[in-house]
Amino acid sequence: MINKYIVLLLLSVLISPAALSAQTATPTAAQTGISFEEQQKLESTTKPNTLPVRTREALQAEKMRMQEQSMERKEQMSIKREEFTEKMTEIKDTRKQAVLENLDERVVIINKAITDRMLKNLDKMEEILARLQVKVDAAETDTTVAQTSIDEAEIAIDAARASVEDQQAKEYVIEISNETAVKTDAKTFIQELKTDLKTVHEVVKGARQAVVLVAREVAKLQPINKEPSITASPTDAVDAAL
Secondary structure, three states: OHHHHHHHHHHHHHOOOOOOOOOOOOOOHHHHOOOHHHHHHHHHOOOOOOOOOOOHHHHHHHHHHHHHHHHHHHHHHHHHHHHHHHHHHHOOOHHHHHHHHHHHHHHHHHHHHHHHHHHHHHHHHHHHHHHHHHHHHHOOOOOHHHHHHHHHHHHHHHHHHHHHHHHHOOOOOOOOOOHHHHHHHHHHHHHHHHHHHHHHHHHHHHHHHHHHHHHHHHHHOOOOOOOOOOOOOHHHHHHHHO
16 A cells, blocks of 8 residues: 555655646747747746746755755654654564655655755756747847846755755655654655655746746847747737837
């Protein structure tokens, strides 16, 4: 049963939410400098609403808070690990012991696998943002709004990376109440990891959203004295002309 819970946990975290309907036109690759596939991947999981803006100072303060919490967690985990080892010796059922030991090891693997995937996604976002920056630097019109959105996206990605790295460094220890409640204890343990991963996933989604907003702003940039070009999508052309 425990292995089934682990599989369900892994699937529930890795499967992205259903794609949301686009509220605005999707910028073309020619406008943004990123491929259609990349745009679709970004748009499919991003809400087109306004992001909360963080300052670099606020981000630095948040990182310091994370470091302090990390140190506190390590001290707590050291105590919980000793308690776990002691409780394991009290469990007489060898099958239950094996299940708990396996779960204890599997959670570490799952947490690392999912956070590694999140970090790779953030790397990809940075690559896309760099290409969008090239477009902004080459524009012949006012780029204030686009540049501001890039700056905000950089902070959002940095914040997401800090959250993911903090999550990756977290340790988890099963709190065993007694031998008869092992199943319940295991469920609580798995739910804790699942909740933490979902929280971090939302931060990564926020960074993705910030990159999409940059793509939209870059798509609005037009060379001076040039009419908007007709693209593959009529909606794009209409939006560009507005």
